[in-house]
Amino acid sequence: xxxxxxxxxxxxxxxxxxxxxxxxxxxxxxxxxxxxxxxxxxxxxxxxxxxxxxxxxxxxxxxxxxxxxxxxxxxxxxxxxxxxxxxxxxxxxxxxxxxxxxxxxxxxxxxxxxxxxxxxxxxxxxxxxxxxxxxxxxxxxxxxxxxxxxxxxxxxxxxxxxxxxxxxxxxxxxxxxxxxxxxxxxxxxxxxxxxxxxxxxxxxxxxxxxxxxxxxxxxxx
Amino acid sequence: xxxxxxxxxxxxxxxxxxxxxxxxxxxxxxxxxxxxxxxxxxxxxxxxxxxxxxxxxxxxxxxxxxxxxxxxxxxxxxxxxxxxxxxxxxxxxxxxxxxxxxxxxxxxxxxxxxxxxxxxxxxxxxxxxxxxxxxxxxxxxxxxxxxxxxxxxxxxxxxxxxxxxxxxxxxxxxxxxxxxxxxxxxxxxxxxxxxxxxxxxxxxxxxxx
Numbered sequence: 037x038x039x040x041x042x043x044x045x046x047x048x049x050x051x052x053x054x055x056x057x058x059x060x061x062x063x064x065x066x067x068x069x070x071x072x073x074x075x076x077x078x079x080x081x082x083x084x085x086x087x088x089x090x091x092x093x094x095x096x097x098x099x100x101x102x103x104x105x106x107x108x109x110x111x112x113x114x115x116x117x118x119x120x121x122x123x124x125x126x127x128x129x130x131x132x133x134x135x136x137x138x139x140x141x142x143x144x145x146x147x148x149x150x151x152x153x154x155x156x157x158x159x160x161x162x163x164x165x166x167x168x169x170x171x172x173x174x175x176x177x178x179x180x181x182x183x184x185x186x187x188x189x190x191x192x193x194x195x196x197x198x199x200x201x202x203x204x205x206x207x208x209x210x211x212x213x214x215x216x217x218x219x220x221x222x223x224x225x226x227x228x229x230x231x232x233x234x235x236x237x238x239x240x241x242x243x244x245x246x247x248x249x250x251x252x253x254x255x256x257x
Numbered sequence: 258x259x260x261x262x263x264x265x266x267x268x269x270x271x272x273x274x275x276x277x278x279x280x281x282x283x284x285x286x287x288x289x290x291x292x293x294x295x296x297x298x299x300x301x302x303x304x305x306x307x308x309x310x311x312x313x314x315x316x317x318x319x320x321x322x323x324x325x326x327x328x329x330x331x332x333x334x335x336x337x338x339x340x341x342x343x344x345x346x347x348x349x350x351x352x353x354x355x356x357x358x359x360x361x362x363x364x365x366x367x368x369x370x371x372x373x374x375x376x377x378x379x380x381x382x383x384x385x386x387x388x389x390x391x392x393x394x395x396x397x398x399x400x401x402x403x404x405x406x407x408x409x410x411x412x413x414x415x416x417x418x419x420x421x422x423x424x425x426x427x428x429x430x431x432x433x434x435x436x437x438x439x440x441x442x443x444x445x446x447x448x449x450x451x452x453x454x455x456x457x458x459x460x461x462x463x464x465x466x
Contacts, residue, residue: 043361051349054385115343118311119401123362124335 037132040125044133049140051110059141062103066149069095074156088157089219093212096146096172100179100208101201103141107134107187117191131184131251138180146172163222167233171218174236175211178243182207185247210239260322262287262409262439263308267317270303277303279464280317290431290440292450295460301443302342304460305413308441309339321409335363338407340415344398348387352378352397355386356404365405376400376426391418399430410434412442416449428452 052058073091111117120130150172154162186204190196218232263285270278278300285291293301306312307319310326319326321333329337346355356369373382376396386394395418402410412431416424431453434440442449450457458465 040362043358047347047350047358050354051347054349110347110349114348115341115345116347118309118339118341118343119345119359120362121311122309122334122337122339123359124331124364125362126331 037126037129040123040129041133041136044120044130045136045140048110048134048137052137052141057109058103058106059144062099062141063145063148065102066095066099066145067152069098070149070153070156085157085223086220088153089163089216089223092150092153092219093175093215096142096175096215097179097205097208097212099145100138100142100183101204103138104183104187104204105197105200107138107184108191112191126252128248128251131188131247134187135180135184135247138184139176142176142179143173146176163219167222168219170233171215171222171236174233174240175215177240178211178236179208181240181243181247182211185243185251188251211236214239260287261285262289262322263441264320265304265307265317266320268304268307268314268319269316270300270307270312271315278307279462281460281465283458283465285439285441287439288436290435290442290453290455292446292453292455292457293441293443293460294445294447294450294457295443296445299460299462300464301460302413305339305341305411305441305443309337309411310334311339335405336408337411338402338405338409339411339413340398340402341413342417344386344394344401346386346394346397346401349385351383351385352389353382355397356401359401359404363405367404367406369404372400372404373397377422392420392423395419396423396426399427403430408438410438410440412440414443414445416444416446 070091073087073095077087108117111120121127183204186200186207190199190203193199214232214236218236221232261284263283265281265283267280267282268278269276269280281300281304293304295301303312307314308321308326310321310329313327321329321337324330324333347358350358352373353369356372360367360369370379370382373379376399378393378396378400381389381393386397389397395415399415402412415427419427431440431442435453435455
């Protein structure tokens with residue numbers, strides 16, 4: 037199963053490198069959001085820290101949704117999904133491979149955009165790098181798992197482009213909550229220590245189990 | 258007598274208000290080739306997708322061997338190939354990469370170069386297929402469908418977009434499979450069954466005539 041998932045993830049990366057359909061748009065969106073919010077908040081020095089943490093997580097989630105809209109686009113195009121469904125592999129591996137690719141895309145974008153966020157908002161000091169990085173990685177796992185599951189649910193719907201954000205945004209609310217709380221904590225504020233990271237890890241485990249158990253049926257008829 | 262490989266029993270499929278297939282009953286024996294004829298909208302594609310397990314019957318059953326097609330386990334899917342209206346190929350990959358991916362997912366080994374040579378695409382093997390014509394995609398889809406040497410081959414209007422050479426290649430592929438694998442082919446070509454010397458059935462308005 038892992039082998040098939042890695043094969044599918046590899047194909048998604050190859051397609052993205054060749055076509056640049058998802059990562060480039062997501063990167064531009066995330067970077068533009070960070071810059072626009074920085075400009076919008078330029079007169080308000082007092083709200084900087086909390087606003088910066090909140091805007092990062094909101095921007096990450098909306099950027100992820102932008103990418104998730106293209107989750108199964110390559111498989112939908114040309115009917116590839118039929119070939120994958122009929123291949124003698126666990127159907128969960130189609131979901132897992134796609135989630136791995138989503139995780140990779142989001143992480144790659146953050147590698148570029150988060151340093152920009154840092155440079156624009158925290159010229160001196162800033163939150164603990166380690167905590168923010170761990171929170172982002174845990175959040176990326178959750179977003180990829182939940183997003184791919186939701187995309188699979190919306191796959192057969194004619195209105196999937198509208199349906200997907202409606203499905204996925206409420207499910208990602210805990211990610212925003214955990215991420216923002218972890219980032220506040222990374223400034224040294226007493227907001228629960230490592231508990232937000234534990235919350236994000238628990239979220240990932242719950243949705244990993246849920247998606248694993250349901251993907252066989254979700255990706256069928 | 259060998260049990261049938263494909264069994265449709267009073268199988269119906271409804272999409273909303275529209276009844277696409279009406280109480281179809283069909284048995285196809287191991288090694289048999291059957292051509293499904295019928296006009297556009299007669300239900301040929303629905304019938305093939307039900308047999309492939311890509312659709313769940315609204316009523317009745319569609320079975321491969323002794324299992325419901327919709328719940329076919331990996332072992333059954335390993336011996337199945339379905340080529341539908343769409344080529345089921347990644348547009349951003351090359352012809353070779355598409356075949357290699359198919360073989361990897363089926364844990365099968367075959368000479369990709371020879372497969373592409375057989376369908377006349379050896380010289381385009383390393384080109385991305387988003388520049389391929391409809392006929393070239395159809396040839397590649399045929400190579401993909403037969404790459405893992407399936408025991409059950411389902412082809413939905415495989416001649417569409419093919420030139421004369423392509424149609425000859427298709428006939429040769431089907432002829433080579435007669436007796437050795439079960440083949441169900443939806444087609445508009447009324448002469449196909451006669452050329453191959455196999456059984457033909459007629460679908461009209463969602464029902465088998």
